[in-house]
Amino acid sequence: MYVKICGLREPGHVTAAVEAGADAVGFVLTRSPRRITPALARELAAAVPPHVLTVAVFAGETPDEMRAAALEAGVRAVQLHGDHPREDFAALRDLGLTLVRAGSASADPRCGAFGEDLLIVDAPRPGSGEPWDWAAVRGRTTGQWMLAGGLDPANVAEAVDAARPWGVDVSSGVETAPGVKDAGLIREFVAAARAAAPAR
Numbered sequence: 483m484y485v486k487i488c489g490l491r492e493p494g495h496v497t498a499a500v501e502a503g504a505d506a507v508g509f510v511l512t513r514s515p516r517r518i519t520p521a522l523a524r525e526l527a528a529a530v531p532p533h534v535l536t537v538a539v540f541a542g543e544t545p546d547e548m549r550a551a552a553l554e555a556g557v558r559a560v561q562l563h564g565d566h567p568r569e570d571f572a573a574l575r576d577l578g579l580t581l582v583r584a585g586s587a588s589a590d591p592r593c594g595a596f597g598e599d600l601l602i603v604d605a606p607r608p609g610s611g612e613p614w615d616w617a618a619v620r621g622r623t624t625g626q627w628m629l630a631g632g633l634d635p636a637n638v639a640e641a642v643d644a645a646r647p648w649g650v651d652v653s654s655g656v657e658t659a660p661g662v663k664d665a666g667l668i669r670e671f672v673a674a675a676r677a678a679a680p681a682r
């Protein structure tokens with residue numbers, strides 16, 4: 483089970499995620515209570531070992547804006563949330579970074595359909611912490627895809643059982659308030675996700 487912890491803003495929480503065994507950590511570089519600057523993302527990413535993917539999260543920026551911010555942040559992946567067209571993924575391909583497409587269950591459920599390497603199937607409002615009908619995507623998705631949207635340490639096993647994803651992504655569920663991460667919840671989430679049933 484691939485595990486991504488998103489919306490990190492502090493070194494201690496990045497360390498907690500890495501030490502807990504997360505596979506990817508996300509830095510939100512778009513409008514959000516979790517937004518940080520590319521310069522801070524660079525500082526945080528510099529402390530992440532190479533086996534953990536560092537991801538810059540965007541929603542609605544132009545390819546030129548995403549390119550500049552991702553290069554400044556020094557991340558290894560970019561995540562495009564929402565209605566970005568195929569052309570945006572194509573425009574970023576030459577960066578040599580992992581491309582992540584994220585959208586709701588009504589978007590194309592096939593990983594790779596827009597030229598991306600990883601897919602996230604999320605709630606209609608990203609970062610809202612709102613659970614949705616996770617079972618609705620079961621069997622509809624293909625490839626390496628993560629389930630997101632309202633996951634937390636207590637419900638991730640149920641969500642995995644309902645949707646059978648390749649991985650999971652969380653933000654609000656490891657926070658005590660919007661944008662305020664909690665190291666204990668991060669550790670609990672990674673452990674619970676790892677213990678959940680693997681994709682079939």
Ligand SMILES: O=C(O)c1ccccc1NCC(=O)[C@H](O)[C@H](O)COP(=O)(O)O
Pocket residue numbers: 488489508510512513514515516539540541563584604605607608609610611612630631632633651652653654655
């Ligand atoms: O986290 C945000 O505030 C955010 C804002 C705009 C676009 C994307 C955002 N987050 C992206 C993520 O990958 C979140 O982990 C995902 O939406 C799940 O969020 P949550 O339901 O809070 O766990």
